[in-house]
Amino acid sequence: MSSLWTPGGEIPVDRGPGQVPTEDPGLTTEQEEALAIAATEMAAVRQQLLATPVDVVVTNHIMGLYELAAIHLNRDEPDLSSARLAIDALAGAMDACKGRLGEHEPTLVEARTQLQMAFVNIAKWISEPRSD
Numbered sequence: 208m209s210s211l212w213t214p215g216g217e218i219p220v221d222r223g224p225g226q227v228p229t230e231d232p233g234l235t236t237e238q239e240e241a242l243a244i245a246a247t248e249m250a251a252v253r254q255q256l257l258a259t260p261v262d263v264v265v266t267n268h269i270m271g272l273y274e275l276a277a278i279h280l281n282r283d284e285p286d287l288s289s290a291r292l293a294i295d296a297l298a299g300a301m302d303a304c305k306g307r308l309g310e311h312e313p314t315l316v317e318a319r320t321q322l323q324m325a326f327v328n329i330a331k332w333i334s335e336p337r338s339d
Contacts, residue, residue, distance in 0.1 A: 291326065
């Protein structure tokens, strides 16, 4: 049997969809119902994830890293350290999965290149002395 961490402590849970703990961990009826709904929703998300091709899921995560880096680069004061970490994670994932990212791989390669060039340009701009 698995458990679910809550602020009130560990709650034993059965991995079956829609199951609530069989032992009474001190939950109210409303909490038990909310837990049952959450377990059912989690089971549905797992099934949806299983039905999605893995390359699509990985590509989605890589695009999340792209967006994270872009957000840090586009701040009023760019955060190069955070952007670099996101870019390195993106590049590492892409390098580890090279040739297996499906039809969107060329787009991802181009996006990575553009992001890296933007990083270099912004870093250069930041390091240049300003004559304000």
